[in-house]
Amino acid sequence: MNFTDFNFDQRLLDGLYSMGYDKPTPIQELAIPLIVENKDLIACAQTGTGKTAAYLLPILSKIVQTETRNLNTLIIAPTRELAQQIDQQVEGFAYFLGISSISIYGGTDGAAFDQQKKAMREGADIIIATPGRLLAMLTSAGKVDMSTLKHLVLDEADRMLDMGFNDDIMRIINYLPTDRQTVLFSATMPPKIRTLANKILKNPEQINIALSKPAAGILQQAFMVYDAQKIALVKHILTEKEHNSVIIFAGTKEKVKELNKELQRSKLSIKAFHSDLEQSEREDIMRAFKNKEVQILIGTDILSRGIDVDGISLVINFDVPPDPEDYIHRIGRTARAESTGTAITFINQKDQRRFFSIENLIGAEVPKLPLPTFLGEAPLYQPEVKEHRPFNDFKKNNGFKKKPKGVNHHTNHPTTHHSKPQ
Ligand code: AMP
Numbered sequence: 001m002n003f004t005d006f007n008f009d010q011r012l013l014d015g016l017y018s019m020g021y022d023k024p025t026p027i028q029e030l031a032i033p034l035i036v037e038n039k040d041l042i043a044c045a046q047t048g049t050g051k052t053a054a055y056l057l058p059i060l061s062k063i064v065q066t067e068t069r070n071l072n073t074l075i076i077a078p079t080r081e082l083a084q085q086i087d088q089q090v091e092g093f094a095y096f097l098g099i100s101s102i103s104i105y106g107g108t109d110g111a112a113f114d115q116q117k118k119a120m121r122e123g124a125d126i127i128i129a130t131p132g133r134l135l136a137m138l139t140s141a142g143k144v145d146m147s148t149l150k151h152l153v154l155d156e157a158d159r160m161l162d163m164g165f166n167d168d169i170m171r172i173i174n175y176l177p178t179d180r181q182t183v184l185f186s187a188t189m190p191p192k193i194r195t196l197a198n199k200i201l202k203n204p205e206q207i208n209i210a211l212s213k214p215a216a217g218i219l220q221q222a223f224m225v226y227d228a229q230k231i232a233l234v235k236h237i238l239t240e241k242e243h244n245s246v247i248i249f250a251g252t253k254e255k256v257k258e259l260n261k262e263l264q265r266s267k268l269s270i271k272a273f274h275s276d277l278e279q280s281e282r283e284d285i286m287r288a289f290k291n292k293e294v295q296i297l298i299g300t301d302i303l304s305r306g307i308d309v310d311g312i313s314l315v316i317n318f319d320v321p322p323d324p325e326d327y328i329h330r331i332g333r334t335a336r337a338e339s340t341g342t343a344i345t346f347i348n349q350k351d352q353r354r355f356f357s358i359e360n361l362i363g364a365e366v367p368k369l370p371l372p373t374f375l376g377e378a379p380l381y382q383p384e385v386k387e388h389r390p391f392n393d394f395k396k397n398n399g400f401k402k403k404p405k406g407v408n409h410h411t412n413h414p415t416t417h418h419s420k421p422q
Contacts, residue, residue: 001029006036008057009064011096016057019092025050030207031183032058038181040204042197046187047156048332049209052089055153055183060090062150063099063125073151074176075128076169078159079302080105080279081286083128086155090126101126106133107279113137120144131160131168138175146175152200157186158193158325166196173200188325214331217340220366222355224378225346229371230318231262236372237316237344238268238296245289245312246296247303249330251319256298259318263298273299301326303333315343320351324361349379356383 001024003013024032027045034041035058045051055075063072077083080103087103094101102124104116117137120127121144127134137144152173154160160169182201186193189208197204214220225233234248250256253274260272271285271294288294290309297303301321312334321327327345334341345366347355359365371378 003057006032006057006061008061009097012057012060012064012093015093015095015097016053018095019089021053025054027051027207027209028054028057030209031055034205034207035059035181035183036061040181040201041183041207042189042193042201042204043183043185043207043209044187044189045185045207045209046328046332051185052086052155053093055155055185056086056089056093059126059151059153060093060097060099064097069125070148071123071125071127071146072149073126073153074134074146074149075126075153075155076131076134076160076172077128077155078130078163078165080107080130081282081302082156083130084283086128090128099126100124101128103127104129104133104137106130106136107282117142117144131165131172135168135172138172147177149176149180152176152180152182154182154184154186157184157196158188158190161192161196166192169196170199187329214328214343214362218331218334219340219342220331220345220364221342222345222347222366222368223371224352224368224381225348225371225375226379227348229375229378230346230348231259232375233346233371234259234316234318235263235266236375237314238263239266243314244295245292245309246314246316247312247330247333248296248298248316248318249303249321250298250300251322253300255318256300260298263296269293269295271297273297273303275300275302301330303330309333313341315341317343317345320345320347320354320358322354324354324358327358328362347381352381352383 003016003021003024027043027049031041031043031054035055043051043054045054059073063069066072075086077086083103083105087101090099090101102116102119104120104127108116113136116133117140120137121142138146154169184193184197184201184204223233238246248259250259253276256272256274260270263270271289273282273285277285285294285297289297292311315331315334317327317330321330331343334343345355347368355366368381
């Protein structure tokens, strides 16, 4: 199938070709005709599948054909980074179409709030917004007219519910006309998404892009480690060979800061990305990372969804993510749009049952690599064992000399095969 099969306006085709799009991805093949036909839609698709274009292209195609131009589409996304990225994609696709968009998100100062509100009142074809800020706009003085709205898109709906935006979304929907088309994209389909969908969609079509599987181009590997070995291991991986662009995920922002401090000493080009930074700092860091001025980014799961940076060659999970789905989102930062990349996860004893759930979810065993010998012995991967003893003995011995009591060590066999989840 080709993009020409959708009867898109030539200027829209020119825009997407100039962005390097050649053929539609599976989610685009399925979603575009349904959205063009004005059907409500629930689509289960991760980032990396081309989901953004799957809803933007048919909507842009419809906007081009409308005679009176006013606010047409509202896209709600969980984070400002994702909102900005969607906005950039609209700009690219709509380059030859003269369709306008604005993004509305929090974390900016009062002046920016007023500017965003002014832009919203002056009008645009498409508004891309995070729920909290949009609701603040809709409920503050000075009416924003939503009555002309034809399309509502909820992007990464599961993430928005995880972030506690359910009530905000429901309140926003009260401001929207009921005869709209609603499209919901979500990486996962837990029952709460179904409940939301039942409330706000009408007879939706459903698409499921065989998900919960990482892209085939990702080489997945793991190391069993004690916590005390993690920093040395991460330094080893980063310096052993050159990596273009690396993301390191850690469980909390405190850990992100701590790891950043440790790694700054190694003269690598590194930045930490966390929610304590000002919006402008976050934007500067992200820009520098995209431009490859910064080689390594350390962050929490705030980085794991939707961040669209090409050419990330390595993702390191300093901790096993608590939610198996987050593993897929984290490692999905590499190997985007059919390129290849490596994802390495550090598993301590406490996290091995979590990692086992991840392997269950992806339907594949991730090879456990042997630790470099200078790091000493690694704990054994025994996810079936419920309780693991604390490693005070190990810590007392500075990590490497004496076996912790009650634990058998072994060295895993090296393996080079690609884990290929189906
Ligand atoms: P998304 O799933 O929307 O986050 O998209 C993932 C990446 O794939 C983005 O960099 C898109 O620009 C890119 N992409 C999406 N669709 C296509 C396509 N049909 N051809 C080439 N690249 C695409």
